[in-house]
Amino acid sequence: MNIPNDYFYSKSHEWIKFLDDTTALIGITDFAQSELGDIVFVNLPEVEDTIEVEDSFADVESVKAVSDIYSPVAGTVSKINEELFDSPELINESPYDAWLIEVSDITEKDDLLTAEEYEAFLSEEA
């Protein structure tokens, strides 16, 4: 299972990559995409939406199920990855490049896991 070191993780299988102290990209982990299977549709928030910690800000749909995606931070949506609307399969192909949203003005963070901690969490869950 691919778990890059320079990302942080949540227990609900989102990854977060900080661009600076208050800006970050959020996506879903390799584990999450492999559990979901082929993703066929992605629903994203709008730019300038504000989100709170643990808010469901997006959902992804596979042939199995629709899953909510939860935010590990509070802040404002500054960009959305519009490419995913036409090519949701990018999440399956390259989960750590296929970011969903960029969040700016981050004011609060959930307890984030390091790559090592997330790996340990996954092996506990299995």
Add this chain to the structure above:
Amino acid sequence: MRRNADLIFTMSKPGRRCADLPPMDVPETTLSDRFQRKEALPLPEIAEVDLLRHYMELSRRANGVDNLFYPLGSCTMKYNPRINEDLAALPGFTDIHPLQPEHTVKGALEVLHLLETYLCEVTGMDKITLQPAAGAHGEWTGLNLIKAYHAHNQDFARTKILVPDSAHGTNPASAAMAGFDIVSVPSNPDGSVDTNALRELADEQTAGLMLTNPNTLGLFEKNIVELAEIVHEAGGLLYYDGANFNAIMGLVRPGDMGFDIIHLNLHKTFSTPHGGGGPGSGPVGCKEFLAAFLPAPVVTEKDGDIVFDDDRPESIGKVKAFYGNFLVCVKALSYILNLGGDGLKNASEMAVLNANYMMEKLKSMYTLPYAGPCMHEFVLSAEQLKKETTVSALDVAKGLLDYGIHPPTIYFPLIVHEALMIEPTETESKETLDEAIAALSEIYQTAKENPAFLHEAPISTVIRRVDEVGAARNPVLKYDHR
């Protein structure tokens, strides 16, 4: 002849007809240019015999409860007795019009009234509307009753609907459609609702709790009375999702468990056709204190006569044209009258017995993540099997098609990984159940010995594995005649 299964458009030959129209015997008139079609409609031109063969061939390829065992969990694909069809086809029912004067359709009103009376009796409710056209429509209607009730009390802070995490997906969806915020209530390790979590979540913003009992794991919520008390003490109402009502007819009544509102699925529990053979019907019942809010008109008894009552100032309004799917109501009434009270009870007991029999026979192979005894259905997991053999719940389901058995529901409920949700229903014989058990046992052995075979399944169907991902990403929704 494979040609019979081609798309009907590709079978078309110019000039072929099923019937010749008689010569026109009225004067011809011409529409203004604006309304005239500029090119002919690309309707298929085909002879009657080819048309018949085409649809016969398609019907042979379809899997339904009429030609095979259909244990599709959560859907209650029970057998639809033919007498229901006979009665619903009586001209007295088929040749009436919803706009006919009321005094000429008293028989139809009596059917509606009688069905309402029996449904109230079996659910423990006081009043029922037959308008909603299906389950989720019933949920939405019931939620609007909740909304109307709180609005009537000037209690506008109640914006939240509590929904257990094991609930049917339609519950949060219907609540959202009705304008509520959804709060998810976690489950205990045994699959029941976590009462402590519910106690913390229920507050002055709680409009109600939606609950399915037996729940989506096929387990009876033993703490139901306590759950009802918690919600009622917080000022919320209790909504019963009747999707699983087939387990409890004549045994226990939602009204007695503390529920205020209920919907039923006549196309599940009361043996009316399901899906393509529908339409459905999702009656909503409630306790007396909510009756004023029910959709208008209601059928009511007045001076020994059965009449429509349209004078309902507090009603949430109509939720469907006319009076709901009337002929479906006729079929449900036929079912109830044929079985009688004891028969309904026996149907539920047999549904539960059949499910427990299959569960006991299968749990040594596929894992049973939430221990039984179950009610009318049970949920197995292929997670362990997948880890050991790479054969997934999807592969098992596809494998069953090669045994002439409709697959169970898979990947639902979401709290069970690699879920296989099996609901045999009451009308299946022990021989049929044994055949299905044998098929699932053989598939289990094949998974261990030759998993690649199951990745390829089904091998005996006309269409092998469908490309679900391709269909979802690039749906082709119509024939392009150009």
